Amino acid sequence: MPWIVGVSGASGTPYAAAVLRALLAGGESVDLVVSRASRLTLLDETGISFRDAHWRDDLREWLARGADGKPDAFDVDVDGDAVRYWAAGDLAAGPSSGSYPAKGMLIVPASTACVAGVALGLSKDLLQRVASVTLKERRTLVVAVRETPLNGQTLRHLVALDDAGASVVPASPAFYAGATHIQDLVDFVAGRVLDAAGVGHGLYRRWKGELGGGARPA
Ligand SMILES: Cc1cc2nc3c(=O)[nH]c(=O)nc-3n(C[C@H](O)[C@H](O)[C@H](O)COP(=O)(O)O)c2cc1C
Numbered sequence: 001m002p003w004i005v006g007v008s009g010a011s012g013t014p015y016a017a018a019v020l021r022a023l024l025a026g027g028e029s030v031d032l033v034v035s036r037a038s039r040l041t042l043l044d045e046t047g048i049s050f051r052d053a054h055w056r057d058d059l060r061e062w063l064a065r066g067a068d069g070k071p072d073a074f075d076v077d078v079d080g081d082a083v084r085y086w087a088a089g090d091l092a093a094g095p096s097s098g099s100y101p102a103k104g105m106l107i108v109p110a111s112t113a114c115v116a117g118v119a120l121g122l123s124k125d126l127l128q129r130v131a132s133v134t135l136k137e138r139r140t141l142v143v144a145v146r147e148t149p150l151n152g153q154t155l156r157h158l159v160a161l162d163d164a165g166a167s168v169v170p171a172s173p174a175f176y177a178g179a180t181h182i183q184d185l186v187d188f189v190a191g192r193v194l195d196a197a198g199v200g201h202g203l204y205r206r207w208k209g210e211l212g213g214g215a216r217p218a
Pocket of ligand 1: 007008009012035036038044110111112113114115147
């Protein structure tokens with residue numbers, strides 16, 4: 001069964017790329033939904049114009065890119081059956097029904113608009129519809145919200161999502177894991193998203209109870 005990955009229009013497309021790479025490297029299959037707004041953030045953050053008609057080529061280029069913008073930093077195979085793509089406007093897509101088999105959904109990054117839409121059950125596009133379906137089917141839903149500061153409205157929406165059974169995983173990197181590159185900080189967030197979904201990975205160094213483990217030599 002696949003994991004459904006929803007990419008909404010918050011800053012943080014490298015987080016989505018890191019989650020997708022880790023899922024595929026771990027032998028998981030993925031159903032991908034990319035919101036209309038996220039094409040703007042992807043274009044801004046990577047220079048890639050994501051096209052429904054050429055999604056495989058664009059996804060290959062995106063997942064190969066490092067968080068520092070370097071192309072061909074990763075070698076990722078997106079050519080087989082492991083990735084299925086659904087257009088955000090396609091409300092008749094398979095995952096829009098609870099009868100479509102899926103392990104759950106990871107929304108990474110999640111915009112505050114997406115958080116609001118899912119909390120209120122708006123289903124304004126396929127991404128939001130799949131999130132609502134995931135909740136009603138009592139499957140795992142992880143929401144990696146990316147915004148700062150947060151207003152009371154968004155905080156209330158996040159509480160509503162938590163009450164509904166979702167895991168809210170703010171895209172907030174930590175510095176105890178010895179990060180030396182932007183990619184390390186990205187991988188930490190991606191790893192915590194996968195932790196919340198119970199997916200194994202080796203994206204970051206876990207805390208071992210010893211202070212100073214992340215300190216760099218002078
Ligand atoms: C370059 C750029 C960066 C953005 N960053 C964020 C962000 O970090 N968090 C957020 O909540 N919205 C952000 N937005 C606004 C969302 O894209 C906007 O609210 C959009 O309606 C979200 O739609 P979606 O949830 O359907 O993807 C950003 C927009 C652009 C163009």
